[in-house]
Amino acid sequence: MDRIPLVHASLGEQELAAVAEVFASGWPAGQGPKGKALEAQLSERYGGRGAVALSNCGVALHLALLALGVEPGDEVIVADYSFPAPAHAVRYVDAVPVFADVRADTGTVDPRSVADLITPRTVGVIVVDTVGLPADYAELNAIAERHGLFVIEDAACSVGATYQGREAGTLAPVACLSFHGRKGATSGEGGALVSADPAVAESARLRSAFGIESIFEQGKVVGLPISEFTEVGYNYKLSDIGAAILQVQLRRLDELLERRRAVAARYAELLADEDLLTVPQVPSDRTHVWQSYLVALDPRVDRAGVATELRGQGIGCGHGTWASHLQPVFEAKQACPVSADLFHRHLALPMHAELSMDQVERVTRALRGALRSHAAPTRG
Incomplete structure (x- = not known):
């Protein structure tokens, strides 16, 4: 594959x-x-x-x-x-x-x-x-x-x-x-x-x-x-x-960004009803160029397990970006709880101008399966 x-x-x-x-x-x-x-x-x-x-x-x-x-x-x-x-x-x-x-x-x-x-x-x-x-x-x-x-x-x-x-x-x-x-x-x-x-x-x-x-x-x-x-x-x-x-x-920038925006729109459409993640939000007064497409996983999901499963299927993924204050080099004294939470829950999905819609659909199918395999059961 x-x-x-x-x-x-x-x-x-x-x-x-x-x-x-x-x-x-x-x-x-x-x-x-x-x-x-x-x-x-x-x-x-x-x-x-x-x-x-x-x-x-x-x-x-x-x-x-x-x-x-x-x-x-x-x-x-x-x-x-x-x-x-x-x-x-x-x-x-x-x-x-x-x-x-x-x-x-x-x-x-x-x-x-x-x-x-x-x-x-x-x-x-x-x-x-x-x-x-x-x-x-x-x-x-x-x-x-x-x-x-x-x-x-x-x-x-x-x-x-x-x-x-x-x-x-x-x-x-x-x-x-x-x-x-x-x-x-x-x-x-x-x-x-x-x-x-x-x-x-x-x-x-x-x-x-x-x-x-x-x-x-x-x-x-x-x-x-x-x-x-x-x-x-x-x-x-x-x-x-x-x-x-x-x-x-x-x-070529407008052409390349239009392709990225089409990919982002398709991800949002395919993942809109997935209750184990949240898709990115874009306020109405600005536009996004989608350098990365980050989904926030539900706290019940083992992100490392999901990433391992996706990579095993040949699908690239990453952790998103960094909560800088947690990096040892800075020895930061203040807390940034929202940033820390996103750092631990975000997952980056494939995002570039060369992605086909068939590939986007394959990514989302694999992601849905991985989420269910690596989500802790809800306690009744």
Whole structure:
């Protein structure tokens, strides 16, 4: 029986042709002509905001915190139910990540939890668009404005989603994007920083290349320009190979997301009457891009048993994402009970643009059988 992978990148002949152009150009490194073209494409997509192509979303978060002036000992509130990249980035600058609990229905950060965590040491909030669903930005931006805090949108999973008619990536003054292999648009690895503040974008651009102007741009100058290193920077550039692939993927994004949405709609239809799980909820004022499709299993269900049975039938699955405050590296002092509950009950089903409806039906049949095999009997 054919395997049904949890994730699969939709890469083909168009992307290969774009890579061939880079090979022919003689500039495969970062910040070359394809990188510049990608940044222009992103800037246009996000309403003229400054865009910096980067090697991944994690480095975008790091550069954003540096550009916003976060100092050692500062507190930054981060959404708890997420891949813990935001908390890692806070630690990179020797600041303190403070974990905010999430909504039980959406898994996105709860504005009430954010408000309760603000102290005199708080300088900002990193909001996560959980697995492709934007958070409650109207409330979150209002809270931040009242307290003089910055807001960073971690849009790693949400490129193409919307909130109240606005596109993810424009929902806060600074946004960080991911183009990892499981995203709607991918270059395998890749990311970007997008900012309404030109100074933030320029800071990120310089720091992403060891603190100097790109060698490609210097090569256009007549003479022998010699850069000076005035501060510590990093090698966070995206290669022109990755940039060329992303240019194609962004042009295909609407098509690829439409396929994911059709898969999500079919899962919801087939699982609507299943009493041993809850399907994802999407508020009416926003749209989801379905980086992942997470179902919440009934507490009676042995999730590990279900996953083992599905994988035994060639069906990929995963645990969802992380309750970051439970990870030993952070030694978090606060509790996030909703996040912890979702961390223990969520199950990720196969989700990508290459899934057929026959495969979706096979997944749901197998899942229903596994749920019944691994559910504790109800006590009368």
